[in-house]
Amino acid sequence: VPLESHSANVTQDVLNLLDSKEPLHSSDDFPTIPQPEIKAALDRLASRSMVEYETSDTEEVTLTAEAETIVADGSHEYKVWDAVKQAGKIPIKELPKIVGADSAKVGQGNAFKNKWIKKDGDSLVLVANEVQDTTRDVLAGIKDTKALSDTKLLNDLKKRKLVTLSKVISYTVKKGPKYAKEIPVEVTDLTADMIASGSWESANFKPYNFNALGASQGAGALHPLNKVRQEFRNIFFSQGFVEMPTGHFVDSGFWNFDALFVPQQHPARDMQDTFFISDPVKADKPRADPDIDAQLDAMEAGSRRLFASDEKRQVKPRNYEQYFKNIKEVHQDGAFDSIGYRYPWSEDETLRLVLRTHTTAVSTWVLHRLAEDPRPARYFSIDRVFRNETVDATHLAEFHQIEGVIADFGLTLGGLMKFLETFFSRMGIDNLRFKPAYNPYTEPSMEIFGWHGGLKKWVEIGNSGMFRPEMLEPMGLPKDMRVYGFGLGLERPTMIKYGVSNIRDLLGHKVDLHFISNNAAVRLEKN
Template sequence: MDLTVNEKRVLSVLAGKTSCTDAELAALLESPAESAVQWSHLCADRGLAVVEKQVEKTAKLTEEGEKYAAEGLPERQVLSVINGTIPMKELTAHPLSRIAIGWLRKKNWIIMDKGMVSVNHEAALKNLTADAKGTAELVKRGLAVIEETVSWTIKITPEGKALADAGLDLREEVGTLTRDQILSGEWKDLALRRYSVDKLPKRIYGGRVHPNQQILDEIRDLLFEMGFTEFHGSIVQNAFWNFDALYQPQDHPAREMQDTFHLAEELPLPEGWEQVREIHMNGGSTGWGGEWNPEISKKCVLRTHSTSLSIQHLAKNPNPPLKAFSISRVYRRETIDPTHLPEFEQLEGIVMDEGLTFGHLLGFFKEFFGRMGFEEVRFRPGYFPYTEPSVEPEVWVDGLGWVELGGAGIFRKEVTAPWGINCPVLAWGLGVSRVSMLRMGLKDLRQLYKSDIDWIRNSPARRV
């Protein structure tokens, strides 16, 4: 067994004793007590010694407690001036009354009636010594503190005794060689310190990026590699951008596809809102028909999907080509359970160019999900008010089967025409929180947003 010279010294001292305190061991080793305890623990880790900890608690008076020990507690000092029955005004004139009255009442030592105060002699006599034995109460009042004294008892084990009796080389070990020792060959006669290279060093827990954020960053970097730019937008949107600009009618169940957080505030309509109104009333074949109320469009909501950011980005950048995405929080009135939360991340993407087809959209998903580690991808027909045709991509996950990850399609002309866009726009919205769950093997969406330090520490580092 490879021992350091200090561990050997500890065993040599303990071999001739039944037990030893840390102070005694430190004196025999001519070393600080802290070092003696540390070396003893190293021996204990090897099964060569037993280290026992003793903690002695003692109460010590504070400066204020010392004062009252000499003069008496405030309640006793004030009690001594009450002769018979006195007015409360006279009692409060005492310099310690502010502290004492509360304790006199708590101990039931006084009787207060109609502005007069008298001594409750029966209670006072009964509790005459109660304050003298109440250490916990003195600590609570700040009149005493509890001090702990830690000591250690060290004993050698039979294994340690056998090792010591067999003889230990107590020569000082050298951990660092000088140039002269190497050149002269002196190092050959030195006792070199042995190092255990098969033991892992102490783990250091530095700062870590949250596992969910790691995957969001990975998705962001992947889209940058694929030639996309990123856009952003406000959490609060008016109903115009969240619903109307996406061809969701004001009086139709399609607007209730997501339960919405409605706000009391309003935002003005943007330039070009008249074309959206015209599309709603008369666009396509006959539009949605009915009336279109601009006041409804001004009302604010927490965005229910980040597609509201996509259409705003298109309105500002109507000329092709364009490849852009957004990773942002969306908000819905969902019942919290293992697969639903009222807020979560959504990946929104748009590609605009001449000649784009539905096949390009499916090809993008195969490439994207393949790079994210999902080898099998399939597509199911879908329906969304603002895309046609529409599709729902699914990926195969062992143990779960096919899992749907979002919705996609080609923006309808009713969505793009008001902004002067005449070429196809591929669009999609993916639940990246679900992607994170699948990548990490989680079964509860809520775990993504918990501050579980052990989980964060032990999660694999992000792929670079």
């Protein structure tokens, strides 16, 4: 409140003074009022055309404390000359005692240079009877005007630490076309009464301030990961993908590993890499789950089918028992033209519960469902996965995977590469390279590399491959159906987009909430 009434006063003061003096110079006429306050008052008046003003920024010269004493008592050389004049003759050794050490040191030399005094043996004697203390006069002038036009002299004074320079913003103010001695009463609302009475015609409406910022809204905000996730979802949806139900983080080893033809001795299944759940100790054997089925039904109903077919299709219901047996067989004894791994497959191991290590656990469930009615289909998911990793600047024990799977007849590896090129170009990555890799569930497998313009090197951006027959055929998918898939992390593209270099600034308990609420949306393809 005091600030507001103060600035209202400034507004009135400007109007009052303009009545008798024009133009005004804010720095001279209102020397004690801070410039921002003056500007606020002037803007208020200018928006009503009551004043017009120009801004100038000038250099102001101010005296240092030393210069102030010179203006009061005279320059060092003047003090030396004055002392010699009083005494007639001063032994050089005595001078500091009379005029002070500082004045003796600086003033002696200048007084010689000015030919005011001279040496006579070990003493100082007078040369000039009358002198003009120009240093003092110049400084006194500066004290009055806060300026000096002789730039050479000004630099000299600056070097001698007698003056300092500072920038000053000031305003030159004139009356505007609607100048009045007081701000007229302003109407902010047009009322029915004003219209009825016709008083609106002469009313003085308060002008709109279109530059005013809106009050900040204490609303919720999407996390950057969610914004980037939404961008990826849009890419998938635009290419006919259906979103998979990935809401459950805990799955059995069966869905996370065995069904993917990951052998039970695989190092990734080790305690070091996988988080196991101790309670409950054991999962149910794979079985129907109407809830998850209903979720995927709903997603599929809302998507366009790639396979144009409205006629009733023959559905072969899933047989979970058979599937379980098939998986055991393909690992332990070999089946479906595969010789298998040939080790004793443990049911206890497959029923251990884990925090899923990849979203491919869900893709597997979806593909088994697809075997009910094998048809071209595209599925994707973007959700959380867990790995027992050492946490550092770029790794967390939980992160998000983006995953896509495409099922069709007659798919080729070239088709996967072309698909990936199109997909990544939608996120602004135009050059891809593929490197042979290994996954237990895909053959061939390819790591995906993209050129990182900032780092000037190829960086790994994803993993992909054609799912193995050992994974697809136990599900009941036809032999001539091919499925390929790919996966990438959500965190890395998000960190690049938002310029975050430590993942702990993005996710976890150390995240600054302002970072979350103030960040703008992103466009993946815009760099």
